[in-house]
Amino acid sequence: xxxxxxxxxxxxxxxxxxxxxxxxxxxxxxxxxxxxxxxxxxxxxxxxxxxxxxxxxxxxxxxxxxxxxxxxxxxxxxxxxxxxxxxxxxxxxxxxxxxxxxxxxxxxxxxxxxxxxxxxxxxxxxxxxxxxxxxxxxxxxxx
Amino acid sequence: xxxxxxxxxxxxxxxxxxxxxxxxxxxxxxxxxxxxxxxxxxxxxxxxxxxxxxxxxxxxxxxxxxxxxxxxxxxxxxxxxxxxxxxxxxxxxxxxxxxxxxxxxxxxxxxxxxxxxxxxxxxxxxxxxxxxxxxxxxxxxxx
Amino acid sequence: xxxxxxxxxxxxxxxxxxxxxxxxxxxxxxxxxxxxxxxxxxxxxxxxxxxxxxxxxxxxxxxxxxxxxxxxxxxxxxxxxxxxxxxxxxxxxxxxxxxxxxxxxxxxxxxxxxxxxxxxxxxxxxxxxxxxxxxxxxxxxxx
Amino acid sequence: xxxxxxxxxxxxxxxxxxxxxxxxxxxxxxxxxxxxxxxxxxxxxxxxxxxxxxxxxxxxxxxxxxxxxxxxxxxxxxxxxxxxxxxxxxxxxxxxxxxxxxxxxxxxxxxxxxxxxxxxxxxxxxxxxxxxxxxxxxxxxxx
Numbered sequence: 001x002x003x004x005x006x007x008x009x010x011x012x013x014x015x016x017x018x019x020x021x022x023x024x025x026x027x028x029x030x031x032x033x034x035x036x037x038x039x040x041x042x043x044x045x046x047x048x049x050x051x052x053x054x055x056x057x058x059x060x061x062x063x064x065x066x067x068x069x070x071x072x073x074x075x076x077x078x079x080x081x082x083x084x085x086x087x088x089x090x091x092x093x094x095x096x097x098x099x100x101x102x103x104x105x106x107x108x109x110x111x112x113x114x115x116x117x118x119x120x121x122x123x124x125x126x127x128x129x130x131x132x133x134x135x136x137x138x139x140x141x142x143x
Numbered sequence: 144x145x146x147x148x149x150x151x152x153x154x155x156x157x158x159x160x161x162x163x164x165x166x167x168x169x170x171x172x173x174x175x176x177x178x179x180x181x182x183x184x185x186x187x188x189x190x191x192x193x194x195x196x197x198x199x200x201x202x203x204x205x206x207x208x209x210x211x212x213x214x215x216x217x218x219x220x221x222x223x224x225x226x227x228x229x230x231x232x233x234x235x236x237x238x239x240x241x242x243x244x245x246x247x248x249x250x251x252x253x254x255x256x257x258x259x260x261x262x263x264x265x266x267x268x269x270x271x272x273x274x275x276x277x278x279x280x281x282x283x284x285x286x
Numbered sequence: 287x288x289x290x291x292x293x294x295x296x297x298x299x300x301x302x303x304x305x306x307x308x309x310x311x312x313x314x315x316x317x318x319x320x321x322x323x324x325x326x327x328x329x330x331x332x333x334x335x336x337x338x339x340x341x342x343x344x345x346x347x348x349x350x351x352x353x354x355x356x357x358x359x360x361x362x363x364x365x366x367x368x369x370x371x372x373x374x375x376x377x378x379x380x381x382x383x384x385x386x387x388x389x390x391x392x393x394x395x396x397x398x399x400x401x402x403x404x405x406x407x408x409x410x411x412x413x414x415x416x417x418x419x420x421x422x423x424x425x426x427x428x429x
Numbered sequence: 430x431x432x433x434x435x436x437x438x439x440x441x442x443x444x445x446x447x448x449x450x451x452x453x454x455x456x457x458x459x460x461x462x463x464x465x466x467x468x469x470x471x472x473x474x475x476x477x478x479x480x481x482x483x484x485x486x487x488x489x490x491x492x493x494x495x496x497x498x499x500x501x502x503x504x505x506x507x508x509x510x511x512x513x514x515x516x517x518x519x520x521x522x523x524x525x526x527x528x529x530x531x532x533x534x535x536x537x538x539x540x541x542x543x544x545x546x547x548x549x550x551x552x553x554x555x556x557x558x559x560x561x562x563x564x565x566x567x568x569x570x571x572x
Contacts, residue, residue, distance in 0.1 A: 222508075222536060222560060223509065223538075223560055225511055227485065250508060250562070250564075252509075272509075272510060274509055274560065276535075276536070
């Protein structure tokens with residue numbers, strides 16, 4: 001299976017991504033982008049996109065970016081992430097871009113950036129640094 | 144309005160909390176607990192609760208915990224958070240507990256802990272440290 | 287070798303701990319405390335202890351706390367940490383307390399808390415969450 | 430005073446930077462680089478540079494990068510930072526580069542990257558995301 005097929009198959013099993021309406025829009029080696037459309041079902045109290053929705057998309061984008069360079073039978077698990085919210089998440093749609101910063105045998109560090117997209121511009125609304133862990137092919141958890 | 148009334152009014156405006164089925168189960172000074180029920184709509188690829196769903200609940204619990212000691216016309220904004228995932232989020236329901244660690248005039252630091260609850264036990268599945276910012280009563284953003 | 291002997295032997299090899307004047311004051315299973323004395327050699331621009339000095343002590347305290355439950359030939363490596371500064375680090379001495387939150391086969395999550403100690407009180411000045419990784423006995427790096 | 434003069438004056442008051450032997454090698458709007466030379470006084474137990482020494486340099490580089498766009502009488506305080514260690518800090522010298530990601534009225538988010546420099550190459554050894562806070566000109570602390 002290609003990178004993209006593996007990522008698409010796993011993504012399709014993430015119930016939360018369907019609930020959020022997230023779409024996989026780009027898959028390459030070490031780089032995965034997801035897209036979210038603004039929806040009142042995803043807001044915080046002031047009507048902006050909830051940080052939890054952005055974080056879910058960034059976490060999945062980073063996890064799949066980390067998966068791309070791994071062996072075909074590998075799986076990936078989030079160890080931890082940190083998110084800074086840079087601006088209110090106001091926009092029609094949002095891109096969550098996950099990129100591998102350093103790929104290791106067990107641990108992979110990724111960076112994720114979320115932008116709010118309107119007709120005229122992209123605005124940087126959140127940045128994530130995440131640590132992802134490869135699961136052993138047996139299905140055992142390394143951690 | 145009491146702490147609890149203010150928190151309940153704001154929580155009711157969070158579209159994402161309704162979408163996730165989150166419930167406000169405890170509100171006290173500096174302490175707010177939310178509850179989530181396991182649902183396939185909230186999963187990651189292996190059938191556990193998605194880290195994004197847990198994070199959304201922890202972020203809201205921490206934000207509301209931070210709001211409780213603030214003046215009545217204050218509002219609160221998430222500056223940043225970090226989450227460590229400690230164990231697979233397997234369980235029938237999940238509690239997300241937000242607690243104030245240090246309340247300042249502008250910034251409040253909170254800790255959030257998520258536990259998976261089954262008939263027999265509570266298992267610690269995630270821990271968050273979050274920085275929350277008070278918004279000026281005028282509605283202006285301090286940051 | 288006992289936990290304490292292993293920790294003391296490794297601590298003695300940390301050049302930075304000697305440079306900072308850090309002392310190992312408590313070693314137990316999953317819990318290690320270091321102590322720093324205030325010194326102008328360790329300050330930031332306003333005369334408080336520099337966050338980097340506190341972080342170094344918290345990182346070592348957490349790393350050694352993580353090492354205590356591991357096999358005798360194991361070694362430990364810091365994967366990542368996050369520190370929130372809660373109050374200016376003013377005081378005569380400082381305690382950095384590292385505690386294991388969850389010990390895994392490969393990864394251990396620790397919490398570290400730094401307090402400033404004066405004649406009358408302990409003031410909580412910083413809190414860390416850290417991820418530590420066990421190195422394979424062969425000396426290979428798992429990550 | 431120019432950006433550079435203000436940063437140099439403050440840097441000269443940081444006792445820890447002198448103790449670590451850190452040098453200010455680049456100051457521009459939103460960008461500050463510090464340099465450290467490898468020294469056994471700065472090591473962890475395996476002879477690499479201690480994560481605490483790298484973190485201290487990254488924290489100072491990020492703090493001064495955040496200070497550059499602020500009014501002349503402003504001061505800056507670290508709210509929190511997160512560091513991922515990407516590779517063992519082996520090298521003759523190390524550069525810690527602080528860059529502003531988003532500058533706000535009260536809070537500024539910075540990214541810091543540390544590289545180990547040898548005759549042939551630069552190796553990326555650590556990455557930081559930091560939140561810095563402007564202090565009010567009166568000297569009061571906003572937080």
